Amino acid sequence: MPNVSLKGQHMPESPIRKLVPYAEIAYKQNKTVYHLNIGQPDIKSPQIAMDAVATHSLEILAYTRSEGSEEYRNKIANYYKSKDIDVSAREIIVTTGGSEALLFAMGTVCDTGDEIIIPEPFYANYNGFAVASGVNIIPVISKIEDNFALPPIAEFEKLITPKTKAILICNPGNPTGYLYSKEEIQTLAKIVKKHDLFLIADEVYREFTYDGLKHYSILQEPDLDENGILIDSVSKRYSMCGARIGCIVSRNKQVMATAMKYAQARLSPPTLAQIASEAALQTPQSYFDNVIKEYEERRDILIAHLKQIPGLKVGVPKGAFYCIVELPVKNSDNFAQWLLEKFDVNGETIMVAPAAGFYSTPGVGLNQIRIAYVLKKESLIRAVEILKVALEQYQD
Amino acid sequence: MPNVSLKGQHMPESPIRKLVPYAEIAYKQNKTVYHLNIGQPDIKSPQIAMDAVATHSLEILAYTRSEGSEEYRNKIANYYKSKDIDVSAREIIVTTGGSEALLFAMGTVCDTGDEIIIPEPFYANYNGFAVASGVNIIPVISKIEDNFALPPIAEFEKLITPKTKAILICNPGNPTGYLYSKEEIQTLAKIVKKHDLFLIADEVYREFTYDGLKHYSILQEPDLDENGILIDSVSKRYSMCGARIGCIVSRNKQVMATAMKYAQARLSPPTLAQIASEAALQTPQSYFDNVIKEYEERRDILIAHLKQIPGLKVGVPKGAFYCIVELPVKNSDNFAQWLLEKFDVNGETIMVAPAAGFYSTPGVGLNQIRIAYVLKKESLIRAVEILKVALEQYQD
Secondary structure, three states: OOOOOHHHHHOOOOOOHHHHHHHHHHHHOOOEEEEOOOOOOOOOOOHHHHHHHHOOOOOOOOOOOOOOOHHHHHHHHHHHHHOOOOOOHHHEEEEOHHHHHHHHHHHHHOOOOOEEEEEEOOOOHHHHHHHHHOOEEEEEEOOHHHOOOOOOHHHHHHHOOOOEEEEEEEOOOOOOOOOOOHHHHHHHHHHHHHHOOEEEEEOOOOOOEOOOOOOOOHHHOHHHOOOEEEEEEOOOOOOOHHHOOEEEEOOOHHHHHHHHHHHHHOOOOOHHHHHHHHHHOOOOHHHHHHHHHHHHHHHHHHHHHHOOOOOOEEOOOOEOOEEEEEOOOOOHHHHHHHHHHOOOEOOEEEEOEEHHHHOOOOOOOOOEEEEEOOOOHHHHHHHHHHHHHHHHHOOO | OOOOOHHHHHOOOOOOHHHHHHHHHHHHOOOEEEEOOOOOOOOOOOHHHHHHHHOOOOOOOOOOOOOOOHHHHHHHHHHHHHOOOOOOHHHEEEEOHHHHHHHHHHHHHOOOOOEEEEEEOOOOHHHHHHHHHOOEEEEEEOOHHHOOOOOOHHHHHHHOOOOEEEEEEEOOOOOOOOOOOHHHHHHHHHHHHHHOOEEEEEOOOOOOEOOOOOOOOHHHOHHHOOOEEEEEEOOOOOOOHHHOOEEEEOOOHHHHHHHHHHHHHOOOOOHHHHHHHHHHOOOOHHHHHHHHHHHHHHHHHHHHHHOOOOOOEEOOOOEOOEEEEEOOOOOHHHHHHHHHHOOOEOOEEEEOEEHHHHOOOOOOOOOEEEEEOOOOHHHHHHHHHHHHHHHHHOOO
16 A cells, blocks of 8 residues: 655644544533634625625636736735735735645745744644645744744844745734734844845734734835735635635745746636625725724733633734633643533533644643634633633643 | 745746737737637536525635535535445545645655656646646656557556656546546556555546547546545536636545645635535536537547648547647747747637647657647637648748
8 A cells, every 4th residue: 555755744733623523522512612713703704795706697617817817916906005015916916815825935935945934833834834835944932921022133043044035924923913013024124135035924814903003014115025925815804714815915026927837837716706805805994993893802801801810821912813822731732622522611611722733843832722712702701711610620 | 135946946837828928919910819729618617506606695705624515525425426436525625626636646645856657748737736746747658649548557667766656647638638448547556556656547527528438437446445546626527617626535544634634724625616516516417418519529520620631640539628739840839829920811810739848758749739629610610720721831
């Protein structure tokens, strides 16, 4: 019998996936499970996007251009202009989700064995894209004590080798909720210019910033014309995760020409989802105002209640809809399993994402979890009550 | 300024893409261009599929499971059973087109530098997926004189090294239209079993077989349970290229568990397109009967007219909707450019795909082109007339 490759064996499993069998046990026990583990928003997708799909008049569900339909890319460019990001349609390639944009970016800047530096904790699937692309992720630790701010420049420079090709950030961050300041982006710009690296920024949570703070994109930074590669997606912006539409954006012509070759190989991004995503661009500002208000309130309630639990540490997220929580437990993997398998309060329990999977450095983040606040406020309050009781009962 | 990777530079451009600037010149000259170069069928998608999308009742366009929705996969398994391919839903992962299924397959069986043997000429995008995956394609030449039949077993065995991980076939073939017989599949089964390799079969044209011939799938071959990996797609079957829905199918549990890790990293295949594809499975047999009849008639007319051109050689395709044609020219790249840029008959010309891009061996296929018979019969007849005049006028 032929064996799968070592690469295939090294492909990481999602940190949440490992919990699925335990969630199934909880369901079999008829428990109600509050899902603090997932990034699928409960917010409705814009009606205008869903209507566009319902009223399409296609007779042939044909390929679009590999870079996405011309009309849609022009409208994306207008969207960016409204965010003070000045790019044209030819600096945009539509991708199958932010996931594919990341694969294109890694394949464009890295050869096998090349390195990308990423502040950790980071979005766990970066590991999967890196293994698939033959890229090594070099983590630089950001700390809960600093609210996961950008690590000092010296920490990055210690890690730069001839194999380093890029620094990758997620801004605002999944799983940290950290929003990089303009100054931090400028610090990163200096590092990548000095060392001739790319700066790849995953900005899929751009809209989700709180406390009146404004997102500063790497492509607002004039110095980054040649070095900046922006990753984007409609998944979170319009609560359209299932569309699988994103894009890769860069003013570097060589980057775009190369990413285009990857785009051509897979022919076309999904056509129906482009129709939905193009219509979604007409979503009124009131939709976002309501969504942001809702998330801000959820965040406030979540953090306030979490802070009442003794021995628990939590950063205050300024964006996205996640936070990292440090628990008074030794191993949050075991704790998360126990929550599902062995614990309940009147038939209710919670599912959380153990944070070790968001770190690349072994042994770090073992006592942390990620909470996604994509549930209604009442549910979040109840979920935190359950967490409190659980921590009182749990024996490491 | 940082440079893109060598890998990015080595990503091949599609053989058709290189002609696009010349097509634009032809358009500027107000020429009518008959497109013999593309694989986008002109057949309407099944109404039932388009209706399913129009009448969906989703409020949130959410992720599906990474392996595709349970219901859809169960229905795919039933479809396969109707084709005498006995697989269950858990042996199927829904992918973003056949393209992604090929990437998952290569990532599952190959490490960087490993080799896959492919009979050439082959679908040009295999090159792109191979570069992206760090895989080397080792071609084994199949010949127009043999109608592109399976090369002798000895030719494969000459090429097998410790780095060989799989043999990849496309059946029926793009660009050859060749349909492998049951005996040829059994010959391949013997080679891969003997040398402990995987057999990956791209069967996206399964439905398109002519002259009453039946397709024989690698998964109908009982000996291939551990070695067989099937690549599939709805693109051609239902003329739904823009859906971007395919699947990877294998009875090898290790293969499925590994492909699943790639699927998890990219979260989910497109949701709307899964709705369309699930509904498409109810397409009545009459739809296929009509489509096959149409393609068979097109093929007959195309081949009959091509054979009247002196000095031209053409295989008779038994499946798919392509054929390879050998022309009395030295370099079909130059000829294809000339057709667009310099030539017309009463304002009409043709666009063809030069075949060199379908070969991996340098210098082979230089005098060949691929013709896709996805145009109406009248257009095909006219296009061949234009080709005849062009060959009379063309000077190498």
